[in-house]
Amino acid sequence: MANLAGTTPASALTAARSSQPLLTIEGLTVDFSGVQVIRGIDLTVARGESIGIVGESGSGKSVTWLAALGLLPRTATVSGSIRLDGEELRGAAAMRLDRIRGRRVAMIFQDPSSALNPVIRIGRQVGEVLARHQGLSGSSIRAEAKRLFELVGLPDAERRFDAYPHELSGGQNQRVMIATALAGKPDVLVADEPTTALDATIQAQILDLLTTIRRETGMALVLISHDLGVVSETCERIMVMYGGLVVETAPSESIFASPRHPYTQGLLAALPPFEGALRQLVPIEGQVPEPENMPPGCPFAPRCPQRMAVCEVTIPRLAQTEAGGFSACIAGPATEAQKPLSLKTSVLA
Amino acid sequence: MFRFFAIRVLRAVLTVALVVTFAFIVLRLSGDPARSIMGDDASPEAMAAFRREWGLDQPLWMQYLHYFAAIFQGEFGRSMRGGGPALDLVLGRIPATLMLTLPALLMKLAIGIPAGIYAALHRNTAIDRAVMVTAVAGYTVPSFVLGLVLVQVLAIWFAWLPTGGTGSLQHLILPIITLGVGGAAVLARFVRSAMLEVLGQPYIRTASAKGIPWAAVVRGHALPNAAIPTVTIVGFMVGNLIAGSVVVESVFSWPGVGNLLVVSVAARDLAVVQCILLLVAVAMVLSNLIVDFLYGFLDPRLAEANSSGGH
Amino acid sequence: MTAGILDLQGISRSYSTRQGLFGKKVPVHAVDEVSLSLKEGQTLALVGESGSGKSTTGRIALGLERPNSGYVLFRGTELPATDTPAWRRMRAQMQMIYQDPLAALDRRLSIIDQVREPLDIHDIGSASKRNNKALAMLDAVGLNASHATSLPYQLSGGQRQRAVLARALIMQPALLVCDEPVSALDVSIQAQVVNVLMDLQKELRLSLLFISHDLKVVRQVSQSMAVMYLGRIVEFGETHLLLSNPTHPYTKALVSAVPVAGRRTRERIILKGEPPNPAARPTGCAFHPRCAIARPECVSVCPTFSTLPDGRSVACHAVHTNPPTKEVGS
Helix, strand or coil: CCCCCCCCCCCHHHCCCCCCCCEEEEEEEEEECCEEEEEEEEEEECCCCEEEEECCCCCCHHHHHHHHCCCCCCCEEEEEEEEECCEECCCCCHHHHHHHECCCEEEECCCHHHHCCCCCCHHHHHHHHHHHHCCCCCHHHHHHHHHHHHHCCCCCHHHHCCCCHHHCCHHHHHHHHHHHHHHCCCCEEEEECCCCCCCHHHHHHHHHHHHHHHHHHCCEEEEEECCHHHHHHHCCEEEEEECCEEEEEEEHHHHHHCCCCHHHHHHHHHCCCCCCCCCCCCCCCCCCCCHHHCCCCCCCHHHCCCCCHHHHCCCCCCEECCCCCEECCCCCCCCCCCCCHHHCCCCCC | CHHHHHHHHHHHHHHHHHHHHHHHHHHHHHCCHHHHHHCCCCCHHHHHHHHHHHCCCCCHHHHHHHHHHHHHCCCCCECCCCCCEHHHHHHHHHHHHHHHHHHHHHHHHHHHHHHHHHHHHCCCCHHHHHHHHHHHHHHHCCHHHHHHHHHHHHHHHCCCCCCCCCCCCHHHHHHHHHHHHHHHHHHHHHHHHHHHHHHCCHHHHHHHHCCCCHHHHHHHHHHHHHHHHHHHHHHHHHHCCCCCCHHHHHHCCCCCHHHHHHHHHHHCCHHHHHHHHHHHHHHHHHHHHHHHHHHHHHCHHHHHHHHCCCC | CCCCCEEEEEEEEEEEEECCCCCCEEEEEEEEEEEEEECCCCEEEEECCCCCCHHHHHHHHCCCCCCCEEEEEECCEECCCCCCHHHHHHHCCEEEECCCHHHHCCCCCCHHHHHHHHHHHHCCCCHHHHHHHHHHHHHHCCCCHHHHCCCHHHCCHHHHHHHHHHHHHCCCCCEEEEECCCCCCCHHHHHHHHHHHHHHHHHHCCEEEEEECCHHHHHHHCCEEEEEECCEEEEEEEHHHHHHCCCCHHHHHHHHHCCCCCCCCCCCCCCCCCCCCHHHCCCCCCCHHHCCCCCHHHHHCCCCEEECCCCCEEECHHHHHCCCCCCCCC
């Protein structure tokens, strides 16, 4: 377990790996027609690291990365800073962004079957990236695509070049997506719920593939998921998002062993255990707040069992915890909070 | 693949047969051809002779069977008014109609498709709204109203163009514009919504995330998908080439198929009306077949379902 | 097999689908020789991936689909033909809830109207009594009077699923079939619905047929479970036994594939191959193309069930001939 002290949130967890982070996001906010959905996010990604972004629907975990790559519709207003090796990406010219997307930062999505173009052969969908970012053409595209298909474990790689997405299963299509992402030899792969639409045994295959590829190529992996188990088993560092904010970030080992933020504690208490004794699940009362009705203070305050008066007016900042992580909680960070027992019976009136 | 087309063709023939039957029934029920052609003051003997000559004295089902049998032998009957073969009469009018409808079709495609794409790409901007307001106007105004307004303004007030009839290229301009505007508007609205649908698909975001420049995303990823539904409506327009100008031909007294249809219906000239309806049905059904075929070509998901595997 | 509230005896259901639009008709065995027994007041989980036939089995259990062969017994009586008065009487004691609550609710009717509807239809009690009963039911699932007057779209996903549950339970059914009831919900909300379901089960002595792909939830709610693969049950027994010591290679892989929060490094069984296609069912044991311990007989002979000392049934040649291994599957 890493024990880092005296550094700022933005770089603390990566300081041990490299002095200069690969990707830095600072003060990122995103508004959709006046409604703020991302409310100031700071994070860094170091070379080769794997970071898991966890949150429930509406937490802003996907929007953060779409914003970082300039993939949001024009109705979105993005502010803050996104730097790749020191180069500012926010507001960068489209031509510049097109050289970064797919080349330095690749992204794959949930439901691979709809993320691939249904009327274009998959070989061409991979080939596009090879032509644009590797300068390949003609037969060398076919050869390299075959190599990539083999790398991601697509059976019958040679023949697949001319197949259409509907001729492949969901798991195979996700392998094609990963091959497409690898075609640009990226430094970072952002995987947005890559296994949510897949069956359990196929999910295991894909997660295994992502980990193997990361080890072999040294690229960084950002894994966005609603499933704590998925990020726990795949990532070294976990970032928990809620209401458009990062509420806790810590090394994977410590965040599940000793969660600091009441929301992280609540998530773990709500999760049915798969090992050990059965216990009554402890749900988090209430609902995830809508962006239009975001509470003025801590977004989790209305559902928080440790809520204090100050939580309802102040947005807490990430502060370092003794376990080497950061937690954005006024009430909690120093104390190992109690399980919210008071909630146990409240669902049934 | 053969099975697929065999079934389609069979269905097409059935459709044509139904149209012909329907036309037969409606026309026979709606009035007496002998009376409308011979006139009210014709003698009973002359009427009887006319009926005998045209087989109108036989029971309705016999007439129907004769009519059907004749069609299968390529015999479409003779015009009760002019006496000539109905088919020749109709075919003779087709070039005149195509002189209007073909350029009008080109106008619809040349204006409607780019306008729809442009509006979709600039959604919710002033340009988009302008295109859409124009399109709604273009497609709500009936063609006879538009035709009459154009005649009033361009032909009567300014006297730039003839009010109707034939003779020169100038005679073509007003009818073609009248025909083209509505279709262009329909197409613009349709293409816009097809494009918007496609642009919202996850694979468009994937293409952008791969670093493909936006223009190439639109060209290479969005347009081929938006083309699939657009083919249907363009196919409908092609099927309408022969009969889509009935109103406009009347407004501009253009001697085409539509004009012949109006005159023949008024006169209960059964053979001619049935012949036109048959041609229209064949044109529609043929264009539908072509659309089906194009679908298989444009959408690999259907091509596969039609030939072998599928799910 | 002891008679429970619900007994499926050797049920099979096949469809014929065409290969392509006009191709040859191919029979698809969605459910093949499935026998199950659910004890009164207990929860039986049906587990499997897409194409396993678990949802079809649930629909057959309610008589919403007829099996081609086999029997469905409800409290020892065979289910009457669908849409007969006798079936409707029996159906009132059996309810179903689905993954998507919004699709199950009428968008234009208030929640209370929809929860009360079964009482209205069967004309049970006076209007005010019916209303009070519906309110009490909503209260039991944790929805208050203001939720009652809302329209479905005004509620969150978890609240909607609880409203659907209230409607399903208002006629006091004995059996509830739940098809992925919490799969679409966020973790924190999922726990709310699971708890409500389990509390009401205890209170009303409900029997649950719980169809799910989520083994964590299955572990939480069920006493026994059946693992299905391509329409057949491959392992059936007490949930805690199957999950702590899976015997069938497919159950082992499924258990091993469950991502557990807080677990970092471990050997996971990665199955080769794709989720199977019911229209192209492999010969012999349908699992053999993906099985690490497949042997020649698995390709040709479909394994029969053997009963292990702990009471579970397993359909696997490797288990048939060898005594069960005692190692933990993960």
